[in-house]
Amino acid sequence: NAGVMQNPRHLVRRRGQEARLRCSPMKGHSHVYWYRQLPEEGLKFMVYLQKENIIDESGMPKERFSAEFPKEGPSILRIQQVVRGDSAAYFCASSPILGQVSRGSGNTIYFGEGSWLTVV
Amino acid sequence: SQKIEQNSEALNIQEGKTATLTCNYTNYSPAYLQWYRQDPGRGPVFLLLIRENEKEKRKERLKVTFDTTLKQSLFHITASQPADSATYLCAPSNAGNNRKLIWGLGTSLAVNP
Numbered sequence: 001n002a003g004v005m006q007n008p009r010h011l012v013r014r015r016g017q018e019a020r021l022r023c024s025p026m027k028g029h030s031h032v033y034w035y036r037q038l039p040e041e042g043l044k045f046m047v048y049l050q051k052e053n054i055i056d057e058s059g060m061p062k063e064r065f066s067a068e069f070p071k072e073g074p075s076i077l078r079i080q081q082v083v084r085g086d087s088a089a090y091f092c093a094s095s096p097i098l099g100q101v102s103r104g105s106g107n108t109i110y111f112g113e114g115s116w117l118t119v120v
Numbered sequence: 121s122q123k124i125e126q127n128s129e130a131l132n133i134q135e136g137k138t139a140t141l142t143c144n145y146t147n148y149s150p151a152y153l154q155w156y157r158q159d160p161g162r163g164p165v166f167l168l169l170i171r172e173n174e175k176e177k178r179k180e181r182l183k184v185t186f187d188t189t190l191k192q193s194l195f196h197i198t199a200s201q202p203a204d205s206a207t208y209l210c211a212p213s214n215a216g217n218n219r220k221l222i223w224g225l226g227t228s229l230a231v232n233p
Contacts, residue, residue: 041225042209042223042226043164043209043221108154111166112163114162
């Protein structure tokens with residue numbers, strides 16, 4: 001998972017505050033994915049983005065959560081008015097354009113080290 | 121609905137033995153199946169990808185099989201080492217649909233020296 005950079009690694013927010021998580025994809029990758037991992041649960045897909053486009057946000061909660069991947073700069077996952085249930089590890093992953101050769105294949109995604117959000 | 125099942129019990133084995141982890145899926149016909157390793161506090165790391173037309177794939181001490189009839193993948197680590205201790209995740213996927221990988225909960229492997 002070298003190359004996908006996430007920050008902050010750890011974030012503590014009080015209930016009602018906003019959390020912003022940043023992700024810079026691996027060099028040469030144009031697709032970004034956000035996943036959430038709750039304690040004792042598996043990785044859950046949240047959103048899939050390309051530059052300036054949200055391709056699939058079917059895993060995003062309807063309220064308070066948003067994501068963007070601007071033309072310049074990292075992808076941002078934004079959680080407004082955080083609640084205790086938002087406490088989780090948020091992983092960003094990236095992949096090259098489908099069909100291009102990569103270490104695995106065009107269908108392999110590469111993860112960052114995660115951002116651990118704690119809501120107190 | 122699509123469901124991925126991995127050994128829920130932690131697997132404890134002695135160093136040098138072969139570890140075998142199971143991934144079963146239902147209501148799904150994946151074109152690919154990927155295996156990742158996750159260490160505590162870290163992100164998943166890609167290990168191997170196997171396609172539906174491949175029965176077996178190897179990489180160093182790792183071997184993955186993919187039986188589309190049984191709807192099962194087996195992940196083997198031969199000559200296991202304590203450094204192999206981690207949680208192993210499987211993720212079947214359809215062609216071109218990697219963005220919505222559905223993940224198993226993972227199997228925790230502990231290799232005892």
